[in-house]
Amino acid sequence: MGSNGAGKTTLVKHINGLIRPNNGRVILDGTDTKYMSVAEIARVVGLVWQNPDHQLFLDSIKKEVTFGLKNIGFSDADANDMCNRTLVRLGLEGFAERSPFSLSGGERKRVALASVLATEPRVLALDEPTIGQDAKQKKKLIELLKELNTRGCTVICITHDIEFVIENFPRTIAMADGKIIADGSTHSVLTNDVVLERCSLTEPELTIAARSLNKRFSQVSNRLTLLSELEDAITELLGGI
């Protein structure tokens, strides 16, 4: 997370070699990416961009998804298979023959996601995936990301949506002015006032609630972030278990 222009996208572009570091190294699975081309890295790292219009160019969604697969060396049959699987997972199965340009913004965003997901990357980086998605799609997205994560995929997500992060991501890296200013558990990073201020984030709503409680009842921690934690604190105050 970080304010506008903090360097989040720039950092992510380093992961897949679109930008090469002037100093330091980017190591992917023990290999320095200096020795890999972007196309080689693309087999391991999938990047979903903020603007889906920057990558969609074919006349059907199916072609769009298989395009990336063929690029990184899958056979036609495999690509077809993987494409169908991904479309089902993203709720796009009825859209396979539609043109990406006839879809709404949110749907196009999902097509772009599908085209990257289909390659089954080991590392998945998403730039602002929640923009333009309704609550239901957001929930679907997070379920998908969690499933990928349990299967061993590293999920990196750039976002300004603080509640989305708090509920779903265990680790947060905060950036400001091109530097990483905090890196740790989401819980501790996002309740730190200095971090919130420098990243121009508003405090999580439940932390605000916890802080007001804290003013009156000092035994309630002012750094709670989750609903369950707050519930526990309130039950305790009321003399429950």
Next chain:
Amino acid sequence: MLLLNCLEGYNISFLEVFQYTRQESVIHQLDPRSKLALSITVAAITLLFLNIIPLLIIFLCMIPLLAAAKSLRRWATSMKGLSFLLVFIVIFNTLLSTVENPLSFSIALAIRLLALMSSFSIFFLTVHPDELSQALIQMKVKFEFAFAMSMAMRYVPTLAQEAYAIMDAQRARGVEMDKGNLLKRIRNIVPIIVPLIIVSIRRALSIAESMESRGFGASENRTYMEQLTFRKRDWAVLFVSVILLIVTIYLRFFTILPDWVLWGLPL
């Protein structure tokens, strides 16, 4: 072909020479109309010749003008970006041309391109897009056209940025832009061009909508806050330009040019 080169070398930097830069200079203060006359004159003279010496003279005359506009450095970097294209022009023309001394001819062509670019860069580097549209309006061009023109200029750098973003996006999907034979490279441009066109059309539509919602074209007769006025030095530039043009046309078509002007490499 030009586009192909830009995309392959990821080098659109030479177009920067057509982008306005804010400076305080004698050239910047001139009326855009007199600068337009100057640029067109120089361009016209350039097109009258196809020999190394006269083209080189014109080209060298541009340098003090660019220096006066305090834009020499910017111009130099842009010309460096153009060098690849120039080498390309020289090699291909030398190999394919049917004229008598192909190398000499191609070098002349390359210098001609440099001189042409420089002459127009003097105009575009020093004329603010607003000034340009105002100048057009005062030259009796309809407001809508003048506005469209300045909009187009305004969106050149945006388009370039967009092209870079699209190239990044496609490379991340495994499109290898700098590999393969010529045919494959040309085919690799499709994933760049199609999104670029679509994004541009989408943006054009949304700009049109936002302009209409802000009342574009609501009143028939527009008035303008700033009017351009011709001063003495503008008349001087205009006068010199016209004289130069007439003299060169006379020399070129109605006199016999001396040998040193027609000199060329014996290749």
